[in-house]
Amino acid sequence: MKYSLMSKEELKELMDSLSCEYNSYKNSGISLDLSRGKPNKDQLDLSNELLISEPTEEYYLDEKGFDCRNYGLGDGTSEMKRIFSEIFNIPEKNILVGGNSSLNMMFDNIARLMLRGTCGHEPWVKQGTVKFICPAPGYDRHFSVLETLGIELITVDMLSDGPDMDAVEKLAADPLVKGLICVPKYSNPTGVTFSETCVRRLSSMKAAPDFRIIWDNAYGIHDFTSTPDELPDVFKISREYGNEDRFLYFSSTSKITFPGGGIAMAAASDANIAEMRAYMSMQTIGFDKLNQLRHAKYIKNKENATKIMARHAEILKPRFDLCKKILHEGLDGLGIADWYDPNGGYFVSLNVMDGCAKRVWTLMKECGVAMTGAGATYPYKHDPRDRNLRLAPTYSTLEDLETTLHILVCCVKLAAIEKML
Amino acid sequence: MKYSLMSKEELKELMDSLSCEYNSYKNSGISLDLSRGKPNKDQLDLSNELLISEPTEEYYLDEKGFDCRNYGLGDGTSEMKRIFSEIFNIPEKNILVGGNSSLNMMFDNIARLMLRGTCGHEPWVKQGTVKFICPAPGYDRHFSVLETLGIELITVDMLSDGPDMDAVEKLAADPLVKGLICVPKYSNPTGVTFSETCVRRLSSMKAAPDFRIIWDNAYGIHDFTSTPDELPDVFKISREYGNEDRFLYFSSTSKITFPGGGIAMAAASDANIAEMRAYMSMQTIGFDKLNQLRHAKYIKNKENATKIMARHAEILKPRFDLCKKILHEGLDGLGIADWYDPNGGYFVSLNVMDGCAKRVWTLMKECGVAMTGAGATYPYKHDPRDRNLRLAPTYSTLEDLETTLHILVCCVKLAAIEKML
Numbered sequence: 004m005k006y007s008l009m010s011k012e013e014l015k016e017l018m019d020s021l022s023c024e025y026n027s028y029k030n031s032g033i034s035l036d037l038s039r040g041k042p043n044k045d046q047l048d049l050s051n052e053l054l055i056s057e058p059t060e061e062y063y064l065d066e067k068g069f070d071c072r073n074y075g076l077g078d079g080t081s082e083m084k085r086i087f088s089e090i091f092n093i094p095e096k097n098i099l100v101g102g103n104s105s106l107n108m109m110f111d112n113i114a115r116l117m118l119r120g121t122c123g124h125e126p127w128v129k130q131g132t133v134k135f136i137c138p139a140p141g142y143d144r145h146f147s148v149l150e151t152l153g154i155e156l157i158t159v160d161m162l163s164d165g166p167d168m169d170a171v172e173k174l175a176a177d178p179l180v181k182g183l184i185c186v187p188k189y190s191n192p193t194g195v196t197f198s199e200t201c202v203r204r205l206s207s208m209k210a211a212p213d214f215r216i217i218w219d220n221a222y223g224i225h226d227f228t229s230t231p232d233e234l235p236d237v238f239k240i241s242r243e244y245g246n247e248d249r250f251l252y253f254s255s256t257s258k259i260t261f262p263g264g265g266i267a268m269a270a271a272s273d274a275n276i277a278e279m280r281a282y283m284s285m286q287t288i289g290f291d292k293l294n295q296l297r298h299a300k301y302i303k304n305k306e307n308a309t310k311i312m313a314r315h316a317e318i319l320k321p322r323f324d325l326c327k328k329i330l331h332e333g334l335d336g337l338g339i340a341d342w343y344d345p346n347g348g349y350f351v352s353l354n355v356m357d358g359c360a361k362r363v364w365t366l367m368k369e370c371g372v373a374m375t376g377a378g379a380t381y382p383y384k385h386d387p388r389d390r391n392l393r394l395a396p397t398y399s400t401l402e403d404l405e406t407t408l409h410i411l412v413c414c415v416k417l418a419a420i421e422k423m424l
Numbered sequence: 425m426k427y428s429l430m431s432k433e434e435l436k437e438l439m440d441s442l443s444c445e446y447n448s449y450k451n452s453g454i455s456l457d458l459s460r461g462k463p464n465k466d467q468l469d470l471s472n473e474l475l476i477s478e479p480t481e482e483y484y485l486d487e488k489g490f491d492c493r494n495y496g497l498g499d500g501t502s503e504m505k506r507i508f509s510e511i512f513n514i515p516e517k518n519i520l521v522g523g524n525s526s527l528n529m530m531f532d533n534i535a536r537l538m539l540r541g542t543c544g545h546e547p548w549v550k551q552g553t554v555k556f557i558c559p560a561p562g563y564d565r566h567f568s569v570l571e572t573l574g575i576e577l578i579t580v581d582m583l584s585d586g587p588d589m590d591a592v593e594k595l596a597a598d599p600l601v602k603g604l605i606c607v608p609k610y611s612n613p614t615g616v617t618f619s620e621t622c623v624r625r626l627s628s629m630k631a632a633p634d635f636r637i638i639w640d641n642a643y644g645i646h647d648f649t650s651t652p653d654e655l656p657d658v659f660k661i662s663r664e665y666g667n668e669d670r671f672l673y674f675s676s677t678s679k680i681t682f683p684g685g686g687i688a689m690a691a692a693s694d695a696n697i698a699e700m701r702a703y704m705s706m707q708t709i710g711f712d713k714l715n716q717l718r719h720a721k722y723i724k725n726k727e728n729a730t731k732i733m734a735r736h737a738e739i740l741k742p743r744f745d746l747c748k749k750i751l752h753e754g755l756d757g758l759g760i761a762d763w764y765d766p767n768g769g770y771f772v773s774l775n776v777m778d779g780c781a782k783r784v785w786t787l788m789k790e791c792g793v794a795m796t797g798a799g800a801t802y803p804y805k806h807d808p809r810d811r812n813l814r815l816a817p818t819y820s821t822l823e824d825l826e827t828t829l830h831i832l833v834c835c836v837k838l839a840a841i842e843k844m845l
Contacts (some may be wrong), residue, residue, distance in 0.1 A: 286531045
């Protein structure tokens with residue numbers, strides 16, 4: 004029954020029993036963590052083959068015989084370009100291979116646009132206070148990159164098929180609005196994938212000529228159900244509207260192999276990639292090519308990458324199934340929470356009753372469960388409705404996750420009733 | 425005999441015999457390269473042990489048991505911090521460990537100063553057109569980093585004990601002069617090491633409060649003679665003058681292990697390092713820690729690093745000895761060239777007769793020898809006296825190097841006589 008249809012007495016009664024349940028959790032002295040959006044040990048072990056290396060030519064010469072121990076190949080080995088090209092269906096010539104962090108590549112590219120501008124336009128720092136559209140809930144580290152670089156953040160709602168495009172289109176008309184940052188597939192944290200309509204509107208809308216969309220395809224092949232989402236081909240679509248230059252595409256192997264030692268990539272139109280390559284060639288003589296070789300040897304091709312991801316899915320699916328089960332069983336029909344069951348990615352985004360997210364976070368904390376800070380998924384950590392919580396179910400054991408989710412359900416209910424009474 | 429004391433006839437006669445020698449080189453169809461400032465294959469092979477890795481815990485857990493395959497340890501593993509700390513005699517707390525490129529760390533830090541400023545001062549981009557002092561001949565990539573980031577370059581002469589400090593002190597008084605960039609030990613390309621007097625003047629001179637010296641100690645332990653230079657302790661000295669914040673220190677293992685897969689570091693005062701760490705933590709979740717582990721396992725400590733460098737020296741010394749021998753035999757006493765015989769580093773910097781560097785470069789090229797572009801060692805590639813050439817003797821075989829140097833001596837003489845006649 005919806006809580007809103009319950010009488011004050013019924014709510015009070017329910018609160019007594021929930022408080023009792025809550026106190027039993029609290030007194031059990033648990034210490035759990037639902038904040039760690041990273042692979043667990045079993046997932047890391049999947050790629051241990053990547054740790055194999057010997058002092059022989061096959062571990063330092065690339066397929067063209069280039070000695071990867073030395074300087075050179077500033078934009079990456081051809082093997083690694085080909086693998087990313089296959090996985091993301093982007094021509095090799097439009098791909099740059101970097102270090103281990105795609106976040107770092109995004110950061111560097113936004114810094115570049117600030118200091119040097121793009122395609123003949125003034126550097127952003129010279130145009131005034133530039134702004135970025137930030138669909139939220141979104142990825143906290145995206146927002147902190149923009150803030151660090153001096154960009155103003157504008158929140159728009161993330162809907163079930165991408166950002167609220169009516170709002171985005173209105174904002175993009177401002178010439179000082181210079182971009183949008185997003186995770187278009189299995190969005191962090193909502194888990195939604197941008198629809199073709201959304202991608203078409205992003206590609207065709209009016210915007211400044213140096214408006215850039217940071218297309219962080221972090222979870223491009225990170226499916227864990229039999230009905231994976233399909234991300235529309237952003238370069239194909241934007242090319243139709245003559246706006247291929249609008250998108251800067253990033254990804255990495257962080258959650259395919261090792262977050263602490265993977266390979267990142269950037270992709271873009273011919274015009275953008277030429278600028279990016281030129282800038283990168285001033286920034287470094289080259290990234291770690293030996294790690295690129297090891298990765299190429301291990302990942303091999305798209306088919307094998309898909310096989311690796313299927314093994315990750317085997318480990319991750321039970322965790323997300325557990326979220327689905329416990330959240331549905333615990334919260335369905337109460338009218339105090341909603342969420343989306345994702346087909347991939349690393350998170351579940353839970354909206355509790357307005358004004359209750361911080362309270363749920365505190366209740367969880369006092370009970371021994373760490374969660375990502377309420378508000379963290381919004382620009383300036385400000386969730387205007389104080390309702391969103393990011394759940395990261397990948398790192399815990401299944402047992403811990405189950406306990407945590409039961410506690411979460413209890414806290415979500417408690418906070419709602421506290422608010423209503 | 426000095427060419428300047430020779431008669432026109434004597435010079436003409438000499439020119440005929442030199443032209444004859446030159447043509448014999450030219451007709452021999454050689455193809456040589458004196459431009460590659462990178463280790464040769466024998467040097468790379470020295471560190472092949474670094475390529476050994478197995479899928480066992482010792483290759484992914486750090487000394488504290490942290491799983492380096494995963495996210496975390498944003499400023500580096502403690503092993504690698506300790507090794508850099510020992511090598512450079514800098515406290516671990518003042519060290520950040522990065523990716524594989526110290527150039528990249530310098531680039532990022534200068535970008536940071538541009539966009540965010542430092543120690544409470546306005547971002548450099550908001551202060552006007554900021555300028556850097558560039559001792560030259562210097563490292564071309566330093567200059568291109570500054571240019572890329574929108575900084576104006578001011579050339580000052582590099583003398584035998586560091587930059588021309590009278591000129592530096594005058595320039596630093598301008599509040600828009602925000603820094604100086606240098607390789608203080610075995611300077612690229614002159615091979616000189618800054619004297620204590622120079623370091624004291626750099627530490628004590630009047631300058632803007634946000635003036636920063638990019639102290640690129642690329643060749644800190646890259647000695648190849650029995651009389652190595654000693655670089656004064658910059659943090660100790662600058663602390664005496666209360667200007668410890670003035671120096672941002674960088675280095676890497678690029679020429680200890682592998683240029684294409686080494687480990688870079690930055691070091692600075694407490695105040696600077698806190699800012700650098702905060703910025704870095706927004707830029708990336710962390711650099712490749714697995715490579716840090718492999719490096720720590722291989723390099724072990726300062727003592728072993730010194731042993732590794734002694735093996736490099738065995739390979740490099742004969743090359744630099746050959747330079748010394750052929751240049752002295754060929755050019756001593758002619759009054760048309762001067763150079764410095766370094767005790768370490770990667771280059772020999774040759775000053776030919778004023779107005780002759782480009783001509784020597786062209787003569788070399790037409791004869792089949794590639795050299796670093798004349799002027800490349802100066803800001804904006806403008807060598808005001810057109811006299812400096814950077815020789816990179818490390819990569820060639822000894823045989824090729826010998827041939828190349830004989831050709832070089834011939835071309836230096838030819839160009840001088842052409843100029844005089």
